[in-house]
Amino acid sequence: MAAAPDPASADPTPAPAGGTPSPATPEAAGNGDAPGSVTADGPATADRDGRPRTPRAARPQRGEVLELDVASLAHGGNGVARTPAGWVVFVRGGIPGDRVRARVSKRKRDYGEAVVEEIVSPSPERIDPVADHPGAPWQVLPYARQLEIKQEQVEDALRRLGGHADAEILPIVPAVAEWRYRNKLEYSFGEAPDGALLCGFHAPGSWQRIEHIEDCLLASEAGNAARRAVHAWCAEQGLSAYDRKLQQGFLRNLVVREGIRTGELQVRIVTSVGEFDALGLATHLSETLPEPPTGVLWTQMHDVGETTYGGDTEIVSGQAYLHEELCGLRLRIGPESFFQTNTEMAERLYGIAAEYTGLQGWERLFDLYCGSGAVGLTMAHRAGELIGVEIVEQAIQDALKNAELNDIRNARFLAADARTGLPDAVEAAGRPDVLIVDPPRAGLGPRVCRRVAEASPKRIVYVSCNPTTLAPDAARIVEAGYVLRRVQPVDLFPQTPHVECVAVLDRVG
Numbered sequence: 001m002a003a004a005p006d007p008a009s010a011d012p013t014p015a016p017a018g019g020t021p022s023p024a025t026p027e028a029a030g031n032g033d034a035p036g037s038v039t040a041d042g043p044a045t046a047d048r049d050g051r052p053r054t055p056r057a058a059r060p061q062r063g064e065v066l067e068l069d070v071a072s073l074a075h076g077g078n079g080v081a082r083t084p085a086g087w088v089v090f091v092r093g094g095i096p097g098d099r100v101r102a103r104v105s106k107r108k109r110d111y112g113e114a115v116v117e118e119i120v121s122p123s124p125e126r127i128d129p130v131a132d133h134p135g136a137p138w139q140v141l142p143y144a145r146q147l148e149i150k151q152e153q154v155e156d157a158l159r160r161l162g163g164h165a166d167a168e169i170l171p172i173v174p175a176v177a178e179w180r181y182r183n184k185l186e187y188s189f190g191e192a193p194d195g196a197l198l199c200g201f202h203a204p205g206s207w208q209r210i211e212h213i214e215d216c217l218l219a220s221e222a223g224n225a226a227r228r229a230v231h232a233w234c235a236e237q238g239l240s241a242y243d244r245k246l247q248q249g250f251l252r253n254l255v256v257r258e259g260i261r262t263g264e265l266q267v268r269i270v271t272s273v274g275e276f277d278a279l280g281l282a283t284h285l286s287e288t289l290p291e292p293p294t295g296v297l298w299t300q301m302h303d304v305g306e307t308t309y310g311g312d313t314e315i316v317s318g319q320a321y322l323h324e325e326l327c328g329l330r331l332r333i334g335p336e337s338f339f340q341t342n343t344e345m346a347e348r349l350y351g352i353a354a355e356y357t358g359l360q361g362w363e364r365l366f367d368l369y370c371g372s373g374a375v376g377l378t379m380a381h382r383a384g385e386l387i388g389v390e391i392v393e394q395a396i397q398d399a400l401k402n403a404e405l406n407d408i409r410n411a412r413f414l415a416a417d418a419r420t421g422l423p424d425a426v427e428a429a430g431r432p433d434v435l436i437v438d439p440p441r442a443g444l445g446p447r448v449c450r451r452v453a454e455a456s457p458k459r460i461v462y463v464s465c466n467p468t469t470l471a472p473d474a475a476r477i478v479e480a481g482y483v484l485r486r487v488q489p490v491d492l493f494p495q496t497p498h499v500e501c502v503a504v505l506d507r508v509g
């Protein structure tokens with residue numbers, strides 16, 4: 001199946017965190033392959049590049065319901081359809097072959113977005129969903145088909161968006177578990193029309209409406225039990241949910257995090273600033289859960305934005321840290337530090353990255369965007385020395401502790417922005433022989449690509465959670481004197497459109 005006609009080059013779909021998806025906004029949708037120059041509504045105008053543009057009158061209004069045939073899937077996971085006038089519509093909830101009625105939620109000059117309200121006739125590929133779960137939008141496709149589409153999208157991004165005609169793209173590594181694979185879930189509190197307290201996820205496309213969940217099939221049984229116990233206690237106490245429109249109310253989010261291999265479980269409740277019997281909650285959890293949580297934390301947020309980062313966090317009971325085991329290491333993870341949310345598949349991903357480094361034991365290895373050190377530390381024994389760079393101070397503290405916990409003595413870590421920290425690290429430690437990058441979804445961007453090429457490592461291993469930013473980043477690095485050899489897609493997030501890749505770039509000469 002072909003990917004979208006002109007999918008977003010800067011795919012802004014949220015990171016697969018906690019199943020609170022926000023709308024995909026394919027900024028670069030364009031009308032690149034819009035059919036015909038004359039539409040049903042009159043002659044098409046053209047943009048500056050001469051591409052046909054749908055006239056204003058033929059662009060449906062926000063709130064209008066359209067009947068659409070979904071033709072393909074865009075990067076980021078939404079269906080792609082066209083109105084009779086050729087206007088591209090990204091359809092949330094549609095898969096190729098569906099005929100749907102969908103309400104327009106966004107109207108731009110070159111494209112629109114719509115949310116499915118009714119499936120008029122289903123795609124022959126569509127299967128029944130096993131869970132009512134907004135964080136698992138691709139569960140309506142068989143898992144084998146999800147893998148095929150991810151493979152096609154990686155190839156489309158690399159070949160078409162990045163122009164990497166010769167790079168070897170290997171078949172995707174499937175996930176070990178198709179459900180209950182997440183070690184971290186972020187839930188949101190809300191209120192039902194009858195005033196009942198809800199704890200679940202944002203309804204698709206809504207920043208305001210929360211859908212309650214009883215069994216989150218991406219979380220473990222223990223994680224579900226923890227969420228249910230917190231919800232029951234908060235409801236019993238008569239605590240209010242935060243109203244995102246009025247910006248008032250108390251309970252905002254619940255973060256449940258687990259060390260899948262250590263059996264540790266952390267509960268962090270995120271609220272507005274106010275009074276709360278947090279110790280009462282911790283006691284309730286200890287008394288009712290089969291295993292008491294390793295830590296109960298309370299974060300009070302001053303800002304109005306929907307985020308679980310920042311604010312003032314206090315330890316209500318137990319410890320602030322969680323431990324997980326990976327690639328033979330025991331790792332400490334702070335409440336705000338990044339850690340891959342699929343432990344089993346993170347081990348596979350890091351194993352592939354380690355193999356691709358080709359380390360022989362003497363090299364200076366840089367780990368850029370190192371988080372709490374997970375990637376680099378799993379390879380430190382194969383390198384002469386390891387230098388990690390990461391912007392979150394707490395993650396660097398974790399990385400230092402993780403080196404100590406695992407008796408790794410050849411590692412150093414620097415808390416800095418990659419853009420400025422890389423030249424500083426080169427000055428302090430010398431040029432890297434091998435450099436790993438593992439940036440967020442936005443990728444490296446032109447400036448960091450330049451810095452990476454200036455550092456001139458013999459080999460770059462790029463761990464990416466977004467092929468549409470990997471592709472242009474790799475093109476920039478190639479332009480600076482490297483060759484993109486190989487890309488290995490890995491599926492860490494079944495039932496979702498997200499795909500990880502490990503890419504290898506070698507310096508020419």
Ligand SMILES: C[S@@+](CC[C@H](N)C(=O)[O-])C[C@H]1O[C@@H](n2cnc3c(N)ncnc32)[C@H](O)[C@@H]1O
Pocket residue numbers: 338339340368369370371372373374375389390391392395416417418419438439440465
């Ligand atoms: C995808 S995570 C990878 C973390 C780590 N490699 C791991 O696997 O656990 C990306 C990391 O980049 C960090 N980060 C984001 N922007 C950064 C920047 N401008 N400079 C350095 N680090 C940054 C984030 O805090 C996060 O820890």
